[in-house]
Structure formats: C-alpha cells, structure tokens
Amino acid sequence: PLKLHISPIMSFGFLFADYQRTNVSAGRVFEALDAEPEVKEKPNAMELPNIKGHVVFENVVFGYDPDKPVLKGVDLEVKPGEKIALVGITGSGKSTLIKLIPRFYDPQKGRILMDGYDIRDVKLSSLRKQIGVVHQDIFLFPMSIRENIAYGKPNATYDEIEKASKIARIHDFIMSLPEKYDTVIGERGVTLSGGQRQRLAIARALILNPRILILDDSTSSVDSETEKEICEALKELIKDKTVFIVTQRLSTLKLADRIVVLDDGRVVEDGSHDELMAKNGLYTKIYKSQILGSGGV
Template structure:
C-alpha cells in the first residue's frame, strides 16, 4: 500500500521532468536550425539564457523526482526492517520462554526472507512500470490523436482522368473569426494553366492547401474530374498532384534521396533526367560527393535557389496529372528564373496546372489569370484582357514594371 500510494504521488514529478526535458530539447533544436537568425541579431547570449532557464526547470523537476524516489526506497526499507525486527524479537522471546525452539527461530527467519524479498522486488517493478508509462505518455498522446481530416467510410480511389479541377463557391477560414476565401469559383480545364495573383494575404496559397485536402472547405466543394475530393481517399488524391512549394523544406539526407522522394523507386537515370530538367544536375555533379551529398537539416547547406530547384526536380520526377507551382521561382535570380520558367512551361504542357505567382511576368502565358484581393476573385481573364480592363491587375503590372526599371542592372 505504501509503495502504490507513494509511487502515484511522485508520478507528477516524473511527468514534469519529462515535459521540461522535451521543452529544453525543442528549444535547442529550434535555436540550432535558426542559427543564421540568431547570428544576424547577435542573440547568442539570449538563446543561451533561454536554454539555461529550461535546463534549470528540468533540473528542479529532476531533483524532485529523484528525492521522491529516495523517499520511496527509504520507506520501503524501513517497513521491511521494522517488520523483520519485530517478528524476530517476538520469536526470540518465544525461544526464551520455551514455547519455540531454535529450529523454529531459524525457520521463521527463512520464511520472513522469502516473504519480504519478493515484496521488495514487486515494489521496484511497480515503480519502474509507472516510470515507463510516464516516459511514454507523450507517445501515447500522439498515437491517440485523431487526425482532423480523415477518409470518409467507403471512400474510393480518385479517377483523375484528364485532370480537370473545379472550385465551386468555396468558402474557407482557418479561424472562424477571420475568413480567408469567399465564394471562390473557377475551372481549370484539362491540360490548361490557370494563374492566381494578388497581394500577400489574399488567400492564394490556401487554394493549394485545399486542393491537397490539408483542410476541408466550410462551404462549396472542390472537384477533380467531377469527383468531390472529400469522397476519395487522400492517398489517391495526393498521388495525382505534384507541387513546387514556396518554402522548400528538405530532409537531412542526400540529394538523391530528396529528389527521389517523389518516387522512391525511381532509377538513377530518371533522377538525373529530372535534375537536368530543373537545371540543377551540373551543380550536383560539381560537388565532391555528387548525388550522395547530404543537404543538412531542412536543406541548410543549400541556397534558397538550389533548394527550389530540387523541389522542381522532385515535381518533374513525380510526373502527376495536376501540377501546382506556389511561387516556384521566388528564390531564383533573373537568369535562372528564365531557364526554370522554360522548364516549367515544358513540364506543364500536358498537365493541368495551377500557378500561384508574385511576379506577374512569370504567368503572362497562362490561359486564365485570377486576381484575388482579401479572399475574393475581383478580376479574371487572360493577360492582355486584364491589362485592357485597367483594374487591379493592370496596377500590379505597372507597379512591378516600374520596380524592374528602377532596379540597377547587373552591368551597372
């Protein structure tokens, strides 16, 4: 009873210690991953202080956990010693009184040892089991977490067909108090390219997240080849779509692994072909270890443009029916941008393509352009049509043209 009650009492210190340990490790990893930001602002001492504070909290919880464990061990030893001593005194008095023999005394001592040793062992095992449960509690919490987006019962495989994409009166908000999309409707015919432009915060990138069904729409529906994406399996949906994201995050593995992540069974020849198409093959083979070069945490050893080219190679290797370019050339210089744009145009020739763009010069060849402001589609049409309307698109085009003219050329 003592062991059970004390073990239950001290569990809170063990849980607190694990929480502080996780917090300290997370803080250390966060500081290391963002080391450039730390150095830019000269905040090494600040980060060290934050880490020390987390370690102090962990140390305090660890001391309490160890102290309570010592109290448990001392209490168990005291109970056993008291019990053995009391019974041996009573047995000795029986021998002196003549009611017990010396053999009885030896027998009682042996029986006490056989009783208390297993009881002590049971207390240790129970304590260790409770510690293990506390240590695994975070893992249990993760395993018990139900995903917000699940396949509905009886969901079927997506028949992507020709790859038509249709948004019908879509409403969406990450936070109910801050709507992002309002009655958004458009169609991307098979093999055509639709571009979405607009100021930051207009909801452009949200369209890509909804297409991948990272979230469900609150109103309206999204169709691929006439099928509501909520009625098909997520795995089949995502197999049909490839993306070059705005913020490319790579695994701490080789360049070969990161490119082949789109198709793990791809051959080396296919990987190299995709890398050539993304204009990164020559850079890779110039490295001492070539395709076996490890890129570091989140691709820290590569520049922004190099990471984006890896992402483009990955999308080309996947070769899906539907392509999404979310500001796919935002980290490239002007010369590389033109090379990549030519590559993307070739890659998108026979694919249904959604292009989310900041630079309007990259989407002048789109079959249709949507202009979004505050979650609303305010204009739509081809490049020349939108310029003739003298609306938001024309203003953005003129503004970017002036910025390009004011930017000094490389020769200057």
C-alpha cells in the first residue's frame, strides 16, 4: 500500500525539497530514494538535542562540481529567533546556501554549526526534524487533506491539525468541502489553487513546529492579494523561530529583520533594509530593479 512506502519518507521532512520545483512524479521520487545519497551519516553520529536555532557558517566553500564553487567562503552568523532574508541575482548562491542547512550537501571546505554542533557530526533525522521548509511548490500526496497536513508527524491529533489549519487560514476552505479533512487531494480528488497549497504548506510546518524555518520563494507563484493573506499566516508561523527567507517579493521581504546580500558566492552586504538602502550598493540595485517590480507590496 502507498502508506507503507510513505512512512519512511515522512521521517525525513526535506527529502522532496530538491524535487519540488520540477513537480516530479512519485515514481521519480522513489527512484531518488534508491540513489546514492549526497551525504552520509557518520557511524558514531550523535543525536542533536533540541536546539535554540543558532546557525553559523564558517568559511563555507561548496560547488555541485567541486572544481566550480558556487559558495566561495561564506561567513554568516544567525542568532536564535533572528529572521534573515537572502537576496541576490540568479546564480548568487542563495538557494544553494539554504540547501546546506538541512545537509542535502556537505561543503568542500568550512563547516556549519547549529547551536555549536557541527551538523556533520549529528544524526540526519535529529537534524532535519528541527528544520521546516515552506516551498513555492509543495509536494502533495494523493491522500486526504488531514494526512497531507500531518506529513512528517503522522501521529498528529485532529485538534493539532485543526489548530494549524486555522492559523494558516485554510480551515474554512477545508470545512466547505464535502468530506472536509478527509477530502482526497489529487487526480481523483479535489484540486487546490496555488494559494491553498501554500496555506496547506504553512499548516504542515506548524504541525512540525521546527526551530529553524526556511521560506524558499514561498509566495512567488501567487497573486499579490493572496500573498498578503499568506504573509499574515506566515507571521504566526515564524514567531520565536530562526528563519531564512529567499524571496523577490517585497511583502515577504518585510518579514525579515535583517538582509544578507550574496553576489558570486560571497556575502557582500549585511544589514537592515534602511542601512543597505543608505549604502546605495547591490541591494539598492536589486531592490529597485527586481523587488519593487515583483508585485507584492
């Protein structure tokens, strides 16, 4: 049965992150499960205790091809509860940087620390269960809405699922469906709009309640009015969490209290929106040419 195949997947909340942009079929995902992993867990790996969310990149160098580094010596400290936005032109390294946090890849040089622990020294499951991702293209299974929201935490109670859905502002829509939370999603069930899928992703992340949250272009595929509603839901989600935001939308950018600008694999600017605008550097250029024209305000 499908559920038997899905259960081991659920313990790794981020296994699908690299595949979501291309909207791959379940078959290709299962093929990926059988592939040689990019990273390997040490035989003596330790359990990562519950963290506060202090993340440090120390001189991190990484390239998908080791001879062509994408990140070229990144030094970055993010304190517990801090919300940072990663900004840069295409190819600057911002999307690659966030893939290193849940350890989809290991840097060729340098290290990443989480509350002082080198993430290469801890068990992958104990690392990834403390990191949540809200992606622009959420992966949905052909199962009920209830099961999709509880993805990653299959023992979630109905009350937990309903509470998360209310905060994510999708509960009323779910209750309007004939089968409510038991409504099946997919080819044989209900089809969700981009905004509804994003709200479901937020509810899913709320259920997991991770200490570290990654918002990866999470509002890029919705209209500006829907984006505003999603951002209101995101405000609830990001409370007391360390948050990494990759976006070109102004209203999503406003969720951050600090902006880190990458260019050619390096951190070139770091500060608040006002501080960076006063410098009249790369951030100002990107802000005027891309962010102001992206729609969300």
